[in-house]
Structure formats: structure tokens, C-alpha cells
Amino acid sequence: MPQLHQVAEPYVPDGRILSELRALAQSTRWWVACCRDFSNTPKLTSALNTALEGLVKFACELEALRKRQTAYPPIISHSTTGQRSYSNEVMDYSTFFLEAMDRSEWVKGSIGPAGRQELEETLWNEAEEKFRLVQDMATSREHHLDLVRLAAALGAAAESTELLAFDISLSMQPTSGPIEGVSKPSFPDELQNKEFFFQGDHSWEDVSQSSLYxxxxxxxxxxxxxxxxxxxxxxxxxxxxxxxxxxxxxxxxxxxxxxxxxxxxxxxxxxxxxxxxxxxxxxxxxxxxxxxxxxxxxxxxxxxxxxxxxxxxxxxxxxxxxxxxxxxxxxxxxxxxxxxxxxxxxxxxxxxxxxxxSTAVDRAELMEAYGQPEFMDFIRQRLCQLHGFNLEDWELDHSLDDGPPFHHVFILKGKGIRAGEEHRFFPSCKPxxxxxxxxxxxxxxxxxxxxxxxxxxxxxxxxxxQHNEPEPFIFQNHTIMINILKTLSKSGHEAFSVAMESIIPRPILQFYSH
Known part of the structure; x- marks a missing residue:
């Protein structure tokens, strides 16, 4: 991922540091430790403020370290599984947590003990200077997380706080994991079609770039x-x-x-x-x-x-x-x-x-385009790759429905398919x-x-x-998070604690308040 850098308005966050914070939170279980004994929103919000301050301080250390990456390129990588590895590029590491590592292994290369001490002092001085910006992040409103102050600490203008919150939300979530209000989809047909065309040795992109397509x-x-x-x-x-x-x-x-x-x-x-x-x-x-x-x-x-x-x-x-x-x-x-x-x-x-x-007058050209040998060969070979069938076991054809063009590819017969059975896939609507x-x-x-x-x-x-409505005040009306917290608090101490392991990053992501 690219490097974090200070930016001016408009806010253009990097995202790398946010991914590192997620890895840090997961590996050290800060969220569970902070919230195990809290079962109501005010106490939970207070704990999150405290944890967030710690994360921002850690972020400052990372930022200061990056400024010196050309001088100290080999850095330890500390993964969420506890394993360590070395990399010649600073930006390849997933998490750098100063106290989690043996200081003798912290910086490798020509730098000696004196150099390490000087680097540590510089890191902490810069971190503490920036940390003062967020020490009073918990405002007088006990349920409020101050996005403006956090944005200032990360180098963004106050006007960009909504995008900052969205970026944190996106970066700290697993790519395939659930987002607030969206469970991981089951992808019944769409995923099958997508994976069919974009996996394997024969690339659909090569076929689609052909002049025949x-x-x-x-x-x-x-x-x-x-x-x-x-x-x-x-x-x-x-x-x-x-x-x-x-x-x-x-x-x-x-x-x-x-x-x-x-x-x-x-x-x-x-x-x-x-x-x-x-x-x-x-x-x-x-x-x-x-x-x-x-x-x-x-x-x-x-x-x-x-x-x-x-x-x-x-x-x-x-x-x-x-x-x-x-x-x-x-x-x-x-x-x-x-x-x-x-x-x-x-x-x-x-x-x-x-x-x-396309319109009905384009039927002949459509049939010719989809019936090209390269197109059919690609589909036939992918079927054999997926199911282990032999090429000679498969025969394909395609059709064009009446009315607005709607193209299908049909598997007419093949190994394991009963007589008269048809399997249809790759629908293509053409309004x-x-x-x-x-x-x-x-x-x-x-x-x-x-x-x-x-x-x-x-x-x-x-x-x-054709009709415009006022843009919703998204990040100051956080009913979804409040409902989640209420549900969790009713689920019992053990279930609440277990749920916190996966749910606690979300308040930080969405910055909920009453």
C-alpha cells in the first residue's frame, strides 16, 4: 500500500495506517480488554475514547518512523498471528508495535545502540507532541467521539471528517467481512458466473479484448x-x-x-x-x-x-x-x-x-459474436477445469430470446447430464x-x-x-450502532464479551454518538 502523508483539504487519506491499527487491535485484544466489564453505552463510549487515544498515539509513532524510512529500511514485520518476518521495504509490514518487539531486533542494519536510542527518543518526542492534540478528545458529551479533533491529529481538515470516518470504516474492516447493515452476501448465481469467467488459466479478459467480442x-x-x-x-x-x-x-x-x-x-x-x-x-x-x-x-x-x-x-x-x-x-x-x-x-x-x-435488428450479429470459436472454447475449457470433465464430453450452443435481445449460453449435453436436461448460464440482457x-x-x-x-x-x-433531498447528517445520527449496543447488552455477559471481539472496531469506524 502507498505511504501515509500529511494532506491539505480535500482529505485524501492513505488507508495503510488504518489497516495497521486494525491489525494492532486484533493482535493485542485491546477492544475486549477495554470493554469486557462494560454493558452500557456511556461506559463503553468512555472506554473507546481511551482506546482511540492510544491508537492515535501509536499512529503518530508510525508516522514519525516513516519519515526516516530511507535511513532505516529493514524493519521487523509483526503479524496478527504473532509471527515475525523481515522486509526490505517499510511499507510491506502489517503492524509495527514498539513494545511488542525485542528492541535488539527492532532495527537491523548498520545502526548501533546509540542510533536506536536516538531514533526512539525522536519517535516519542514527535508522538507526544501530536498526542497532546487528542488528549482531550473525550468531550463533555459523554457519548461523543470528537471527529474534528481526530481529523486534526491525522492531518485532515475539519470539513473532511465524514470522509475520514468512512475511510476508517472501510480500511479497518476485513475486505470480505460484514459492514454495518450489510452481511457478507451469499452470492448464489452472480458469484458463480463471476468466478467462472475470471479464474483459471484461460482468462476471460483475453477473450473479451478480442475484436470478435x-x-x-x-x-x-x-x-x-x-x-x-x-x-x-x-x-x-x-x-x-x-x-x-x-x-x-x-x-x-x-x-x-x-x-x-x-x-x-x-x-x-x-x-x-x-x-x-x-x-x-x-x-x-x-x-x-x-x-x-x-x-x-x-x-x-x-x-x-x-x-x-x-x-x-x-x-x-x-x-x-x-x-x-x-x-x-x-x-x-x-x-x-x-x-x-x-x-x-x-x-x-x-x-x-x-x-x-442492441435491438432486434442486431440478432444475426449478436449470434455471430457470441458464437465465435474463441468464446465457446473458453467456456468449454473452464467447465472442464471446474468439474474435471473431458472436452469431448461437452457440447455447447446458444440462443437469443424473442423481444428485447436476451442472450444465453446453454449446455445441451454432457457427462452426468440427463437426456433433455438443460443448464443455462451467462445471461446477457440488452435493453x-x-x-x-x-x-x-x-x-x-x-x-x-x-x-x-x-x-x-x-x-x-x-x-x-429528478428530485433532490437534503443530504442526511450521516455521522451524527448513529441509530444503527445504538441498536447494536442495546442488543449486545441484553445478550448476557459472556455473549456480550465474545461479541465485543468482533463488534468493537465498528464504533471506532463509524464514530457513533447520541
């Missing part, structure tokens, strides 16, 4: 030709939420335009597949490492439920759904509805989708532009820009809400 190249061409106009209406600082990854080149095109326009972007990738999510996030972090105004994050979720977590993300937001994702459903209005509600409550926010808007307009309007959205290249069926639409 009619969606990817036109999608990228439209972005390349129009990205300046597409990003022009965004403010100088905004959030971009990518609903479904897998199109790295498309996001790179948009983020490079953000850099070119001198804007700040907090990019959050949402995907059902952890493998493809990590691949995209890591690639983007590497590409934009030298651009502090571009922040890259990822969260595993299906786009059908991610909106509940995204309700805590402050606006303005540009939601992205590229590559015919959001509307690729038998009931596209239901997929669009929650994001319409998010836009309604965030003035200045918008939704950008790209969609294969035309008039259908998209009708669906959008039914959900209170207006299409205000359309982009299309000549000869291509791919279209890009930007939508905003």
Missing part, C-alpha cells in the same frame, strides 16, 4: 474519445464508486483524466469476486502511486446490496457501471432503484452506465436506449448526457436525480 473495445473507444467531457461536470473533489470491476483500462482512462483536470478522486471498487477486486485495486494503486489526489479502495459485495453500505459515503459521488453490468438483469428497475435513492439524497451526484443497447430511458424515468432519474460512437451499439449514459 463486440462490447469491450467499443466501450473503451467511447471512453477514450469522450472522457474529458464525461468528467468535466464533476467538482474538484468527489468520490467515484465502480459497481463491478473487470475493466481496468476503462478506469485508468477515467482516472488519468481526473489527474489531467487537477481534481481529487476517492475511487472505491465494489465487486462480488475478491480475486478480481484485489487484482484491480492493486493494479490501480501501483499505477497512481505518485498521485496523492487519487485514493484507491476496494470492498467485496454484490452490487444488489452494496448500496446499504454506500449510504454512509458522503457526496458528491459518481457511480459507475461499465460493461453492461447494472442493467443486466431480468428486472433492471429493481437494480437501479437503490442507487436512485442514493442520488436523490446527494445533490451533485450522478450515475454513469455503459450498456450494449435498447428507449428501454433504458423508460427504466430510468420510472426510478426518478433523468438521462442528461448520451455518448455513442458511429457504428457501435454500445452507449454511455449519465443520469441524475
Amino acid at each position: 463486440h462490447q469491450t473495445r467499443p466501450d473503451e473507444d467511447i471512453l477514450a474519445a469522450n472522457c474529458e467531457k464525461m468528467m468535466r461536470d464533476l467538482p474538484t473533489s468527489f468520490r467515484m464508486v465502480d459497481l463491478g470491476t473487470g475493466g481496468l483500462d476503462k478506469i485508468v482512462t477515467l482516472l488519468r483524466e481526473v489527474v489531467k483536470q487537477g481534481k481529487s478522486c476517492y475511487y472505491l471498487a465494489i465487486d462480488v469476486s475478491l480475486k478480481t477486486l484485489n487484482k484491480q485495486v492493486n493494479a490501480l494503486k501501483k499505477l497512481f502511486r505518485g498521485h496523492p489526489k487519487i485514493q484507491i479502495r476496494g470492498y467485496q459485495a454484490d452490487i444488489g446490496s452494496a448500496h446499504r453500505f454506500l449510504a454512509t459515503l458522503p457526496g458528491p459521488i459518481r457511480f459507475l457501471s461499465l460493461g453492461s453490468v447494472l442493467l443486466n438483469d431480468m428486472n433492471p428497475a429493481s437494480r437501479l432503484k437503490p442507487y436512485s435513492q442514493l442520488l436523490r439524497r446527494r445533490p451533485g451526484s450522478s450515475l454513469h452506465i455503459s450498456q450494449d443497447a 435498447d436506449i428507449e428501454t433504458i430511458k423508460s427504466i430510468s424515468s420510472s426510478q426518478g432519474l433523468s438521462i442528461y448526457e448520451i455518448y455513442k460512437n458511429e457504428g457501435s451499439r454500445m452507449i454511455h449514459c449519465k443520469m441524475n436525480s
